[in-house]
Amino acid sequence: MTGDPLYLDGVDLVDVSIMAVKVLVAFTFLLVATMFMVWFERKLISDMQNRIGPNVAGPWGLLQTFADGVKFFFKEDLRPENADPLVFRLAPYISAVTAFLSFAVVPIGGSFGGGSSGTVTIFGRETYLQVADPPIGILFLLAMSSIAVYGVMLAGWASGSKYPLIGSVRASAQAISYEAALGMATVVVVVLAGTLSTHGIVAAQSGGFTRWFLVSSGIVPFIVFLIAATAELNRPPFDLVEAEQELVGGFHTEYSSIRFALFFLAEFMNVITMSAIMVTLFFGGPAGPIFFGMTWFWPTIWFLLKVLAFLFVFVWFRATLPRLRYDQLMHLGWKLLIPLILFWLMFISLKELRATYDWNWVVTYGAAFVALAIGGSLLVAALRAGDRAYQEELEEV
Protein backbone atom coordinates (compact mmCIF):
# COMPACT_ATOMS: atom_id res chain seq x y z
CA MET A 1 0.00 0.00 0.00
CA THR A 2 3.04 2.23 0.13
CA GLY A 3 2.35 5.28 -1.94
CA ASP A 4 -1.16 4.01 -2.65
CA PRO A 5 -3.22 5.12 0.31
CA LEU A 6 -6.49 5.10 -1.62
CA TYR A 7 -5.99 1.55 -3.01
CA LEU A 8 -6.25 2.63 -6.62
CA ASP A 9 -4.68 -0.66 -7.74
CA GLY A 10 -7.36 -2.75 -6.06
CA VAL A 11 -7.55 -4.61 -2.77
CA ASP A 12 -6.72 -8.22 -2.07
CA LEU A 13 -7.00 -10.41 1.02
CA VAL A 14 -3.52 -9.55 2.27
CA ASP A 15 -4.29 -5.84 2.19
CA VAL A 16 -7.48 -6.41 4.12
CA SER A 17 -5.84 -8.60 6.75
CA ILE A 18 -2.96 -6.16 7.22
CA MET A 19 -5.45 -3.36 7.68
CA ALA A 20 -7.51 -5.45 10.11
CA VAL A 21 -4.43 -6.25 12.21
CA LYS A 22 -3.39 -2.59 12.21
CA VAL A 23 -6.83 -1.40 13.28
CA LEU A 24 -6.97 -4.00 16.01
CA VAL A 25 -3.49 -3.14 17.28
CA ALA A 26 -4.14 0.61 17.21
CA PHE A 27 -7.50 0.20 18.95
CA THR A 28 -6.09 -2.04 21.67
CA PHE A 29 -3.01 0.10 22.10
CA LEU A 30 -5.08 3.24 22.50
CA LEU A 31 -7.43 1.63 25.02
CA VAL A 32 -4.60 0.22 27.10
CA ALA A 33 -2.70 3.49 26.85
CA THR A 34 -5.78 5.39 28.02
CA MET A 35 -6.16 3.07 30.96
CA PHE A 36 -2.52 3.62 31.80
CA MET A 37 -2.87 7.37 31.26
CA VAL A 38 -5.66 7.69 33.82
CA TRP A 39 -3.51 5.85 36.34
CA PHE A 40 -0.44 7.89 35.34
CA GLU A 41 -2.24 11.19 35.76
CA ARG A 42 -3.70 10.29 39.15
CA LYS A 43 -0.41 8.92 40.43
CA LEU A 44 1.71 11.77 39.11
CA ILE A 45 -0.59 14.53 40.30
CA SER A 46 -0.72 12.97 43.75
CA ASP A 47 3.07 12.86 43.77
CA MET A 48 3.13 16.55 42.87
CA GLN A 49 0.70 17.28 45.69
CA ASN A 50 2.56 15.28 48.36
CA ARG A 51 -0.05 12.55 48.36
CA ILE A 52 0.22 8.83 47.63
CA GLY A 53 -2.61 8.39 45.12
CA PRO A 54 -4.26 5.13 44.10
CA ASN A 55 -2.31 2.22 45.60
CA VAL A 56 -4.82 -0.44 46.54
CA ALA A 57 -6.08 -1.90 43.24
CA GLY A 58 -3.23 -4.03 41.91
CA PRO A 59 0.49 -3.32 42.28
CA TRP A 60 0.99 0.45 42.69
CA GLY A 61 -2.71 0.87 42.00
CA LEU A 62 -2.20 -0.04 38.33
CA LEU A 63 -5.63 -1.66 38.08
CA GLN A 64 -7.43 1.40 39.46
CA THR A 65 -8.80 2.39 36.04
CA PHE A 66 -9.99 -1.16 35.48
CA ALA A 67 -11.81 -1.09 38.81
CA ASP A 68 -13.36 2.28 37.93
CA GLY A 69 -14.46 0.95 34.56
CA VAL A 70 -16.15 -2.08 36.10
CA LYS A 71 -17.89 0.22 38.55
CA PHE A 72 -19.14 2.48 35.74
CA PHE A 73 -20.67 -0.48 33.94
CA PHE A 74 -22.74 -1.44 36.96
CA LYS A 75 -24.00 2.05 37.74
CA GLU A 76 -27.53 3.06 36.90
CA ASP A 77 -27.79 4.86 33.58
CA LEU A 78 -29.83 7.99 34.22
CA ARG A 79 -31.43 10.21 31.60
CA PRO A 80 -33.04 13.49 32.73
CA GLU A 81 -36.70 13.95 31.83
CA ASN A 82 -35.97 17.10 29.82
CA ALA A 83 -33.14 15.53 27.87
CA ASP A 84 -33.39 14.98 24.14
CA PRO A 85 -33.33 11.16 23.99
CA LEU A 86 -31.49 10.64 20.72
CA VAL A 87 -28.90 13.40 20.98
CA PHE A 88 -28.29 12.66 24.65
CA ARG A 89 -27.35 9.08 23.72
CA LEU A 90 -25.41 10.10 20.61
CA ALA A 91 -23.11 12.72 22.15
CA PRO A 92 -20.75 10.42 24.11
CA TYR A 93 -20.17 8.30 21.01
CA ILE A 94 -19.23 11.36 18.93
CA SER A 95 -16.61 12.21 21.53
CA ALA A 96 -15.23 8.70 21.81
CA VAL A 97 -15.25 7.86 18.10
CA THR A 98 -13.48 11.05 17.02
CA ALA A 99 -10.89 10.42 19.70
CA PHE A 100 -10.23 7.00 18.21
CA LEU A 101 -10.24 8.21 14.61
CA SER A 102 -7.66 10.96 15.10
CA PHE A 103 -5.11 8.41 16.19
CA ALA A 104 -5.46 6.49 12.91
CA VAL A 105 -3.30 8.93 10.94
CA VAL A 106 -0.44 9.16 13.43
CA PRO A 107 2.70 7.25 12.37
CA ILE A 108 3.83 5.33 15.44
CA GLY A 109 6.98 3.74 14.12
CA GLY A 110 9.20 2.94 11.18
CA SER A 111 12.68 4.12 10.37
CA PHE A 112 12.81 7.22 8.21
CA GLY A 113 16.52 8.01 8.05
CA GLY A 114 19.13 6.90 5.52
CA GLY A 115 17.08 6.24 2.43
CA SER A 116 14.35 4.13 4.04
CA SER A 117 10.92 5.70 3.88
CA GLY A 118 9.43 4.45 7.11
CA THR A 119 8.08 1.16 5.88
CA VAL A 120 8.06 -2.24 7.51
CA THR A 121 7.41 -5.56 5.83
CA ILE A 122 4.37 -7.54 7.00
CA PHE A 123 3.15 -10.66 5.12
CA GLY A 124 5.56 -9.81 2.34
CA ARG A 125 4.07 -6.34 1.81
CA GLU A 126 5.75 -3.04 2.53
CA THR A 127 3.53 -0.93 4.73
CA TYR A 128 3.59 2.09 7.02
CA LEU A 129 3.28 1.76 10.77
CA GLN A 130 0.10 3.81 10.86
CA VAL A 131 -3.48 2.76 10.28
CA ALA A 132 -4.05 5.09 7.34
CA ASP A 133 -2.07 7.74 5.49
CA PRO A 134 -4.60 9.88 3.65
CA PRO A 135 -3.04 12.66 1.54
CA ILE A 136 -4.94 15.17 3.69
CA GLY A 137 -3.85 13.71 7.02
CA ILE A 138 -3.48 17.02 8.86
CA LEU A 139 -6.85 18.29 7.65
CA PHE A 140 -8.35 15.04 8.90
CA LEU A 141 -6.84 15.66 12.34
CA LEU A 142 -8.20 19.20 12.49
CA ALA A 143 -11.60 17.99 11.30
CA MET A 144 -11.73 15.32 13.99
CA SER A 145 -10.76 17.76 16.73
CA SER A 146 -13.53 20.08 15.50
CA ILE A 147 -16.12 17.32 15.39
CA ALA A 148 -15.14 16.32 18.92
CA VAL A 149 -16.49 19.71 20.00
CA TYR A 150 -19.89 18.57 18.73
CA GLY A 151 -19.79 15.78 21.28
CA VAL A 152 -19.37 18.27 24.10
CA MET A 153 -21.74 20.80 22.58
CA LEU A 154 -24.55 18.32 21.94
CA ALA A 155 -24.09 16.68 25.34
CA GLY A 156 -24.60 20.01 27.06
CA TRP A 157 -27.51 21.03 24.89
CA ALA A 158 -29.30 17.66 25.03
CA SER A 159 -29.05 17.38 28.81
CA GLY A 160 -31.94 19.79 29.24
CA SER A 161 -30.25 21.39 32.22
CA LYS A 162 -28.63 24.77 32.67
CA TYR A 163 -25.13 23.98 33.93
CA PRO A 164 -24.31 21.55 31.14
CA LEU A 165 -25.60 24.12 28.65
CA ILE A 166 -23.35 26.86 30.04
CA GLY A 167 -20.46 24.41 30.01
CA SER A 168 -21.01 23.46 26.42
CA VAL A 169 -21.41 27.07 25.29
CA ARG A 170 -18.09 27.79 26.91
CA ALA A 171 -16.64 24.74 25.20
CA SER A 172 -17.67 25.81 21.74
CA ALA A 173 -16.49 29.41 22.24
CA GLN A 174 -13.18 28.18 23.58
CA ALA A 175 -12.72 25.63 20.82
CA ILE A 176 -13.42 28.17 18.09
CA SER A 177 -11.01 30.68 19.63
CA TYR A 178 -8.15 28.28 20.00
CA GLU A 179 -8.73 26.27 16.86
CA ALA A 180 -7.55 29.30 14.89
CA ALA A 181 -4.20 29.42 16.69
CA LEU A 182 -3.93 25.62 16.60
CA GLY A 183 -4.66 25.51 12.89
CA MET A 184 -2.18 28.25 12.02
CA ALA A 185 0.56 26.61 14.07
CA THR A 186 -0.13 23.47 12.06
CA VAL A 187 -0.04 25.43 8.82
CA VAL A 188 3.48 26.60 9.66
CA VAL A 189 4.53 22.96 9.77
CA VAL A 190 2.63 22.22 6.56
CA VAL A 191 4.38 25.11 4.81
CA LEU A 192 7.77 23.81 5.91
CA ALA A 193 7.03 20.18 5.05
CA GLY A 194 5.23 20.95 1.81
CA THR A 195 2.70 18.19 2.42
CA LEU A 196 -0.50 17.53 4.33
CA SER A 197 0.21 13.85 4.84
CA THR A 198 1.36 12.96 8.37
CA HIS A 199 3.75 10.41 6.93
CA GLY A 200 5.20 13.06 4.65
CA ILE A 201 5.62 15.46 7.57
CA VAL A 202 7.55 12.88 9.56
CA ALA A 203 9.65 12.00 6.52
CA ALA A 204 10.46 15.70 6.02
CA GLN A 205 11.89 15.79 9.54
CA SER A 206 14.21 12.81 9.14
CA GLY A 207 17.93 13.32 9.32
CA GLY A 208 18.78 14.54 12.79
CA PHE A 209 17.61 16.74 15.57
CA THR A 210 18.05 20.04 13.71
CA ARG A 211 15.63 18.91 11.01
CA TRP A 212 12.80 18.62 13.53
CA PHE A 213 10.21 21.32 12.94
CA LEU A 214 10.55 22.28 16.58
CA VAL A 215 13.90 23.79 15.64
CA SER A 216 13.43 24.73 12.00
CA SER A 217 10.13 26.52 12.63
CA GLY A 218 11.72 28.51 15.44
CA ILE A 219 10.01 27.03 18.54
CA VAL A 220 7.22 29.66 18.58
CA PRO A 221 4.68 27.57 16.59
CA PHE A 222 5.32 24.69 18.98
CA ILE A 223 4.62 26.82 22.05
CA VAL A 224 1.48 28.23 20.47
CA PHE A 225 0.42 24.72 19.48
CA LEU A 226 1.04 23.39 22.99
CA ILE A 227 -1.06 26.13 24.61
CA ALA A 228 -3.82 25.88 22.01
CA ALA A 229 -3.82 22.09 22.29
CA THR A 230 -4.23 22.31 26.06
CA ALA A 231 -7.21 24.60 25.47
CA GLU A 232 -8.62 22.28 22.80
CA LEU A 233 -8.37 19.36 25.20
CA ASN A 234 -10.21 21.38 27.86
CA ARG A 235 -7.47 20.51 30.28
CA PRO A 236 -6.30 22.72 33.15
CA PRO A 237 -5.60 25.63 33.14
CA PHE A 238 -8.26 25.88 30.38
CA ASP A 239 -10.85 23.55 31.90
CA LEU A 240 -13.61 26.17 32.13
CA VAL A 241 -15.86 23.72 30.35
CA GLU A 242 -16.11 21.58 33.44
CA ALA A 243 -15.22 24.12 36.11
CA GLU A 244 -16.46 22.26 39.17
CA GLN A 245 -16.78 25.33 41.36
CA GLU A 246 -19.13 27.09 38.94
CA LEU A 247 -20.75 24.44 36.75
CA VAL A 248 -20.92 21.24 38.85
CA GLY A 249 -19.45 18.94 36.18
CA GLY A 250 -19.94 21.11 33.12
CA PHE A 251 -21.24 19.37 30.01
CA HIS A 252 -21.24 15.91 31.59
CA THR A 253 -23.13 16.88 34.76
CA GLU A 254 -26.19 14.84 33.78
CA TYR A 255 -24.28 11.83 32.50
CA SER A 256 -23.74 8.68 34.50
CA SER A 257 -22.67 5.10 34.09
CA ILE A 258 -21.11 4.00 30.80
CA ARG A 259 -22.03 7.22 28.99
CA PHE A 260 -19.97 9.21 31.44
CA ALA A 261 -17.22 6.62 31.10
CA LEU A 262 -17.18 7.27 27.34
CA PHE A 263 -16.63 10.99 27.91
CA PHE A 264 -13.95 10.20 30.42
CA LEU A 265 -12.33 7.79 27.97
CA ALA A 266 -12.52 10.28 25.11
CA GLU A 267 -10.96 13.01 27.23
CA PHE A 268 -7.92 10.97 28.16
CA MET A 269 -7.68 9.43 24.71
CA ASN A 270 -7.60 12.93 23.23
CA VAL A 271 -4.72 13.80 25.54
CA ILE A 272 -2.75 10.85 24.19
CA THR A 273 -3.69 11.63 20.59
CA MET A 274 -2.79 15.31 20.95
CA SER A 275 0.57 14.37 22.44
CA ALA A 276 1.13 12.00 19.54
CA ILE A 277 0.23 14.76 17.07
CA MET A 278 2.67 17.16 18.70
CA VAL A 279 5.39 14.53 18.50
CA THR A 280 4.53 14.01 14.82
CA LEU A 281 4.44 17.69 13.92
CA PHE A 282 7.36 19.06 15.88
CA PHE A 283 9.51 16.24 17.29
CA GLY A 284 10.15 14.11 14.24
CA GLY A 285 7.62 11.43 15.14
CA PRO A 286 9.46 8.13 15.67
CA ALA A 287 12.85 9.63 14.86
CA GLY A 288 15.74 8.73 17.13
CA PRO A 289 19.00 6.79 17.25
CA ILE A 290 18.79 3.10 16.31
CA PHE A 291 20.92 0.54 18.14
CA PHE A 292 21.76 -3.09 17.29
CA GLY A 293 20.15 -2.79 13.86
CA MET A 294 16.63 -3.32 15.20
CA THR A 295 15.06 -0.81 12.84
CA TRP A 296 11.49 -1.91 13.55
CA PHE A 297 11.89 -1.66 17.31
CA TRP A 298 13.63 1.59 18.26
CA PRO A 299 11.47 4.11 16.36
CA THR A 300 8.35 2.93 18.18
CA ILE A 301 10.16 3.13 21.51
CA TRP A 302 11.31 6.69 20.76
CA PHE A 303 7.80 7.62 19.71
CA LEU A 304 6.32 6.25 22.93
CA LEU A 305 8.94 7.99 25.06
CA LYS A 306 8.24 11.34 23.38
CA VAL A 307 4.49 10.89 23.87
CA LEU A 308 5.09 9.99 27.50
CA ALA A 309 7.07 13.20 27.96
CA PHE A 310 4.09 15.20 26.70
CA LEU A 311 1.66 13.30 28.91
CA PHE A 312 3.91 14.29 31.79
CA VAL A 313 3.80 17.91 30.65
CA PHE A 314 -0.01 17.92 30.52
CA VAL A 315 -0.24 16.55 34.07
CA TRP A 316 2.42 19.02 35.15
CA PHE A 317 0.28 21.87 33.76
CA ARG A 318 -2.67 20.60 35.74
CA ALA A 319 -0.67 20.34 38.95
CA THR A 320 0.81 23.82 38.59
CA LEU A 321 -1.50 26.29 36.90
CA PRO A 322 -4.76 27.66 38.32
CA ARG A 323 -7.75 27.91 36.00
CA LEU A 324 -7.96 31.04 33.83
CA ARG A 325 -10.86 33.45 34.11
CA TYR A 326 -13.06 33.55 31.03
CA ASP A 327 -11.90 36.98 29.84
CA GLN A 328 -8.28 35.98 30.43
CA LEU A 329 -8.86 32.92 28.29
CA MET A 330 -10.25 35.01 25.44
CA HIS A 331 -7.55 37.64 25.90
CA LEU A 332 -4.78 35.06 25.64
CA GLY A 333 -6.33 33.39 22.63
CA TRP A 334 -7.34 36.35 20.50
CA LYS A 335 -4.94 39.12 21.47
CA LEU A 336 -1.76 37.17 22.03
CA LEU A 337 -1.65 33.74 20.40
CA ILE A 338 -3.46 34.53 17.15
CA PRO A 339 -1.49 37.73 16.27
CA LEU A 340 1.74 36.01 17.26
CA ILE A 341 1.18 32.89 15.17
CA LEU A 342 -0.24 34.98 12.33
CA PHE A 343 2.97 36.97 12.22
CA TRP A 344 5.06 33.82 12.47
CA LEU A 345 3.10 32.12 9.69
CA MET A 346 3.65 35.12 7.40
CA PHE A 347 7.34 35.17 8.22
CA ILE A 348 7.87 31.44 7.60
CA SER A 349 5.85 31.58 4.37
CA LEU A 350 7.87 34.53 3.13
CA LYS A 351 11.10 32.76 3.99
CA GLU A 352 10.00 29.68 2.03
CA LEU A 353 8.80 31.77 -0.92
CA ARG A 354 12.05 33.71 -1.05
CA ALA A 355 14.03 30.45 -1.02
CA THR A 356 11.82 28.95 -3.74
CA TYR A 357 11.79 31.85 -6.19
CA ASP A 358 15.19 33.22 -5.23
CA TRP A 359 13.94 36.74 -4.50
CA ASN A 360 16.26 39.51 -3.48
CA TRP A 361 17.04 39.47 0.26
CA VAL A 362 16.86 43.21 0.84
CA VAL A 363 13.67 43.82 -1.12
CA THR A 364 11.85 40.86 0.38
CA TYR A 365 12.65 41.51 4.03
CA GLY A 366 12.48 45.28 3.56
CA ALA A 367 8.93 45.03 2.25
CA ALA A 368 8.10 42.53 4.98
CA PHE A 369 9.45 44.89 7.64
CA VAL A 370 7.37 47.83 6.33
CA ALA A 371 4.27 45.64 6.17
CA LEU A 372 4.96 44.39 9.69
CA ALA A 373 5.46 47.90 11.04
CA ILE A 374 2.18 49.15 9.54
CA GLY A 375 0.20 46.04 10.44
CA GLY A 376 1.73 45.80 13.91
CA SER A 377 1.03 49.40 14.83
CA LEU A 378 -2.56 49.11 13.55
CA LEU A 379 -3.03 45.97 15.62
CA VAL A 380 -1.52 47.51 18.75
CA ALA A 381 -3.70 50.61 18.31
CA ALA A 382 -6.78 48.44 17.92
CA LEU A 383 -5.93 46.39 21.00
CA ARG A 384 -5.26 49.56 23.02
CA ALA A 385 -8.60 51.04 21.96
CA GLY A 386 -10.30 47.81 22.89
CA ASP A 387 -8.65 47.74 26.29
CA ARG A 388 -9.63 51.40 26.93
CA ALA A 389 -13.24 50.69 26.05
CA TYR A 390 -13.17 47.67 28.33
CA GLN A 391 -11.72 49.69 31.20
CA GLU A 392 -14.35 52.40 30.77
CA GLU A 393 -17.02 49.75 30.78
CA LEU A 394 -15.59 48.34 34.00
CA GLU A 395 -15.51 51.82 35.61
CA GLU A 396 -19.14 52.44 34.69
CA VAL A 397 -20.10 49.25 36.46
Added chain:
Amino acid sequence: MGYLNGFKVTFLKLFEERVTTEYPKEKRPKPARFHGRHVLNRYEDGMEKCIGCELCAGVCPAKCIYVRGADNPEAAPVSPGERYGYVYEINYLRCIHCDLCVEACPTEAITESKLFEFSFTNRADAIYTKAELVVDDEGLPQRQPWELWHDGDDLATSGWMRATASSGNPDYQNRISWSGELGYGVRDPEIGQHLSNVRDEADVPEGQYPSADSGDHH
Protein backbone atom coordinates in the same frame (compact mmCIF):
# COMPACT_ATOMS: atom_id res chain seq x y z
CA MET B 1 10.36 34.17 34.92
CA GLY B 2 7.72 34.50 37.58
CA TYR B 3 5.21 32.51 35.55
CA LEU B 4 7.40 29.43 35.51
CA ASN B 5 8.43 29.26 39.17
CA GLY B 6 5.35 27.22 39.99
CA PHE B 7 6.53 24.46 37.66
CA LYS B 8 9.70 24.13 39.71
CA VAL B 9 7.69 23.88 42.93
CA THR B 10 5.44 21.11 41.66
CA PHE B 11 8.36 19.25 40.09
CA LEU B 12 10.41 19.28 43.29
CA LYS B 13 7.39 17.91 45.17
CA LEU B 14 7.90 14.67 43.26
CA PHE B 15 10.97 13.92 45.31
CA GLU B 16 9.65 14.94 48.71
CA GLU B 17 8.82 12.42 51.37
CA ARG B 18 5.12 11.60 51.84
CA VAL B 19 3.52 12.33 55.21
CA THR B 20 0.53 10.05 54.69
CA THR B 21 -0.04 7.25 57.16
CA GLU B 22 -1.95 4.45 55.46
CA TYR B 23 -4.35 4.10 58.33
CA PRO B 24 -5.83 0.64 58.44
CA LYS B 25 -2.48 -0.88 57.50
CA GLU B 26 -0.27 1.17 59.79
CA LYS B 27 -1.34 2.87 62.99
CA ARG B 28 0.37 5.78 64.62
CA PRO B 29 1.17 5.61 68.35
CA LYS B 30 -1.44 7.49 70.33
CA PRO B 31 -0.52 10.38 72.60
CA ALA B 32 -0.76 9.96 76.39
CA ARG B 33 -3.79 12.23 76.65
CA PHE B 34 -5.75 10.67 73.79
CA HIS B 35 -9.55 10.94 74.04
CA GLY B 36 -11.12 7.55 73.41
CA ARG B 37 -13.98 5.49 74.79
CA HIS B 38 -14.79 6.25 78.46
CA VAL B 39 -14.24 4.07 81.52
CA LEU B 40 -15.68 4.44 85.05
CA ASN B 41 -12.84 4.04 87.53
CA ARG B 42 -12.71 2.35 90.92
CA TYR B 43 -10.57 3.06 93.99
CA GLU B 44 -7.74 0.74 94.95
CA ASP B 45 -10.04 -1.10 97.37
CA GLY B 46 -12.55 -1.81 94.58
CA MET B 47 -15.13 0.89 95.51
CA GLU B 48 -16.58 2.88 92.61
CA LYS B 49 -15.49 6.48 92.34
CA CYS B 50 -18.74 7.82 90.86
CA ILE B 51 -20.97 9.61 93.34
CA GLY B 52 -23.87 10.26 91.00
CA CYS B 53 -23.52 14.06 91.13
CA GLU B 54 -24.48 14.47 87.42
CA LEU B 55 -21.87 17.18 86.80
CA CYS B 56 -20.65 15.23 83.77
CA ALA B 57 -24.19 15.07 82.39
CA GLY B 58 -24.60 18.81 83.03
CA VAL B 59 -21.40 19.83 81.28
CA CYS B 60 -21.79 17.51 78.30
CA PRO B 61 -22.27 19.66 75.18
CA ALA B 62 -23.66 16.74 73.21
CA LYS B 63 -26.07 15.70 75.96
CA CYS B 64 -24.95 12.14 75.62
CA ILE B 65 -24.57 11.24 79.33
CA TYR B 66 -27.47 10.12 81.50
CA VAL B 67 -26.80 9.71 85.25
CA ARG B 68 -29.03 8.97 88.19
CA GLY B 69 -27.64 8.94 91.74
CA ALA B 70 -28.93 6.93 94.69
CA ASP B 71 -28.10 6.64 98.39
CA ASN B 72 -25.49 4.01 99.16
CA PRO B 73 -26.97 0.89 100.74
CA GLU B 74 -25.57 0.85 104.28
CA ALA B 75 -24.91 -2.86 104.34
CA ALA B 76 -22.88 -2.97 101.11
CA PRO B 77 -21.89 0.55 99.95
CA VAL B 78 -20.90 0.89 96.27
CA SER B 79 -18.89 4.11 96.66
CA PRO B 80 -17.11 5.56 99.70
CA GLY B 81 -19.40 8.59 99.92
CA GLU B 82 -23.02 9.13 100.73
CA ARG B 83 -24.38 8.47 97.22
CA TYR B 84 -23.36 6.50 94.15
CA GLY B 85 -24.25 6.55 90.48
CA TYR B 86 -26.74 3.78 90.05
CA VAL B 87 -27.60 4.55 86.44
CA TYR B 88 -24.78 5.68 84.19
CA GLU B 89 -25.23 5.70 80.42
CA ILE B 90 -23.20 7.21 77.58
CA ASN B 91 -24.67 7.33 74.10
CA TYR B 92 -21.79 6.93 71.65
CA LEU B 93 -23.95 7.99 68.75
CA ARG B 94 -23.76 11.45 70.30
CA CYS B 95 -20.47 11.62 72.19
CA ILE B 96 -17.90 13.97 70.62
CA HIS B 97 -15.04 12.93 72.94
CA CYS B 98 -14.39 16.47 74.18
CA ASP B 99 -13.47 15.19 77.66
CA LEU B 100 -15.35 18.00 79.41
CA CYS B 101 -16.98 15.28 81.55
CA VAL B 102 -13.52 14.15 82.63
CA GLU B 103 -12.59 17.68 83.64
CA ALA B 104 -15.90 18.23 85.44
CA CYS B 105 -15.79 15.05 87.50
CA PRO B 106 -14.97 15.88 91.15
CA THR B 107 -13.87 12.33 92.01
CA GLU B 108 -11.97 11.36 88.83
CA ALA B 109 -14.56 8.66 88.27
CA ILE B 110 -14.88 9.07 84.52
CA THR B 111 -11.79 9.07 82.29
CA GLU B 112 -11.11 8.01 78.73
CA SER B 113 -9.19 5.05 77.35
CA LYS B 114 -7.40 5.24 73.98
CA LEU B 115 -9.93 3.10 72.16
CA PHE B 116 -11.52 4.73 69.15
CA GLU B 117 -11.95 1.86 66.70
CA PHE B 118 -15.35 0.58 67.71
CA SER B 119 -18.24 0.02 65.43
CA PHE B 120 -21.67 -1.11 66.56
CA THR B 121 -24.49 -2.21 64.32
CA ASN B 122 -27.46 -1.29 66.50
CA ARG B 123 -28.56 1.43 68.86
CA ALA B 124 -28.55 -0.78 71.93
CA ASP B 125 -24.83 -1.47 71.50
CA ALA B 126 -24.14 2.23 71.05
CA ILE B 127 -25.49 3.10 74.49
CA TYR B 128 -22.94 1.98 77.05
CA THR B 129 -24.26 1.39 80.55
CA LYS B 130 -22.50 0.82 83.85
CA ALA B 131 -22.21 -2.86 82.95
CA GLU B 132 -19.82 -1.94 80.11
CA LEU B 133 -18.20 1.22 81.48
CA VAL B 134 -16.98 0.23 84.95
CA VAL B 135 -13.45 -1.21 84.97
CA ASP B 136 -13.02 -4.91 85.77
CA ASP B 137 -11.36 -6.29 88.91
CA GLU B 138 -7.85 -5.70 87.51
CA GLY B 139 -8.70 -2.06 86.81
CA LEU B 140 -8.73 -2.63 83.03
CA PRO B 141 -11.58 -1.52 80.74
CA GLN B 142 -14.02 -4.23 79.73
CA ARG B 143 -13.77 -5.25 76.09
CA GLN B 144 -16.87 -5.53 73.92
CA PRO B 145 -16.98 -7.77 70.82
CA TRP B 146 -17.31 -4.80 68.48
CA GLU B 147 -14.29 -2.98 69.84
CA LEU B 148 -10.79 -3.27 68.36
CA TRP B 149 -8.26 -2.97 71.16
CA HIS B 150 -4.54 -2.59 70.65
CA ASP B 151 -1.70 -3.09 73.11
CA GLY B 152 -1.51 -0.20 75.55
CA ASP B 153 -4.87 1.33 74.67
CA ASP B 154 -6.30 0.22 78.01
CA LEU B 155 -3.37 1.16 80.28
CA ALA B 156 -3.01 4.92 80.77
CA THR B 157 -6.72 5.63 80.89
CA SER B 158 -6.46 8.71 83.11
CA GLY B 159 -3.87 10.71 81.14
CA TRP B 160 -6.10 13.67 80.32
CA MET B 161 -7.51 13.81 83.85
CA ARG B 162 -4.01 14.01 85.33
CA ALA B 163 -2.89 16.55 82.76
CA THR B 164 -5.77 18.87 83.62
CA ALA B 165 -5.51 18.28 87.36
CA SER B 166 -4.26 21.13 89.54
CA SER B 167 -0.78 19.61 89.58
CA GLY B 168 -0.35 20.92 86.08
CA ASN B 169 -0.55 24.42 87.52
CA PRO B 170 2.82 25.77 88.67
CA ASP B 171 1.37 26.74 92.04
CA TYR B 172 0.51 23.13 92.70
CA GLN B 173 3.73 21.75 91.35
CA ASN B 174 5.16 18.74 93.11
CA ARG B 175 1.80 17.90 94.65
CA ILE B 176 -0.13 14.91 93.47
CA SER B 177 -3.79 15.77 93.65
CA TRP B 178 -5.37 12.62 92.30
CA SER B 179 -6.50 9.48 94.00
CA GLY B 180 -5.38 5.90 93.48
CA GLU B 181 -6.94 3.59 90.89
CA LEU B 182 -7.77 -0.08 91.14
CA GLY B 183 -4.84 -2.12 89.85
CA TYR B 184 -2.45 0.84 89.56
CA GLY B 185 -2.40 2.71 92.86
CA VAL B 186 -1.50 6.38 92.72
CA ARG B 187 -0.18 7.13 89.24
CA ASP B 188 2.96 9.15 88.60
CA PRO B 189 2.69 12.64 87.14
CA GLU B 190 3.45 13.20 83.50
CA ILE B 191 6.76 14.32 82.07
CA GLY B 192 7.22 17.95 83.03
CA GLN B 193 5.24 17.68 86.24
CA HIS B 194 7.67 17.39 89.13
CA LEU B 195 8.40 14.19 90.89
CA SER B 196 10.68 15.34 93.67
CA ASN B 197 8.28 14.56 96.50
CA VAL B 198 6.88 11.43 94.88
CA ARG B 199 9.99 9.32 94.85
CA ASP B 200 13.69 9.47 94.95
CA GLU B 201 15.37 11.53 92.22
CA ALA B 202 17.76 8.62 91.63
CA ASP B 203 14.87 6.47 90.44
CA VAL B 204 14.05 8.84 87.60
CA PRO B 205 15.54 7.57 84.33
CA GLU B 206 18.18 9.80 82.81
CA GLY B 207 16.69 12.53 80.67
CA GLN B 208 13.13 11.45 81.11
CA TYR B 209 12.09 14.20 83.51
CA PRO B 210 13.58 17.68 83.85
CA SER B 211 15.49 18.26 87.06
CA ALA B 212 13.76 19.94 89.99
CA ASP B 213 15.76 23.21 89.71
CA SER B 214 15.25 23.91 86.03
CA GLY B 215 11.47 23.83 86.29
CA ASP B 216 11.13 26.07 89.34
CA HIS B 217 8.53 28.63 88.33
CA HIS B 218 7.98 30.33 91.72
